[in-house]
Amino acid sequence: MPEEANIPSPQETSPSPFKNLTGALISATLATGLYSFTNLVSQKLSSAPLQTTNTLANRIATLVRTLLLAIGSGATMIFAVIALGLVLLTIKQVFDSITARK
Numbered sequence: 641m642p643e644e645a646n647i648p649s650p651q652e653t654s655p656s657p658f659k660n661l662t663g664a665l666i667s668a669t670l671a672t673g674l675y676s677f678t679n680l681v682s683q684k685l686s687s688a689p690l691q692t693t694n695t696l697a698n699r700i701a702t703l704v705r706t707l708l709l710a711i712g713s714g715a716t717m718i719f720a721v722i723a724l725g726l727v728l729l730t731i732k733q734v735f736d737s738i739t740a741r742k
Contacts, residue, residue: 657730664726671719678712685709 685705690698 654733655729657733660726660730660733664723664730667719667723667726671716671723674712674716674719678709678716681712682709 685708690701692698692701
């Protein structure tokens, strides 16, 4: 029977503060980019009036515009909250390591 490799489970090893801050930086960069993109899309959509008089087409166009902005805003918020959570986790880990030494 082949021997199994001793791979530590994710619960045994805690992420280092450096990895947390790297992830927070990546997430914050994505949130900033998505925020800029969402603002650009909202400005372009608000400056371009609908060219049709058909009621159904107007409703569909309004729905699509609303969905675009909602998806962009939601993704921005998700990445921003992840970045904030990783920074707070890093602060907690540093505080715990300082208090454990005493």
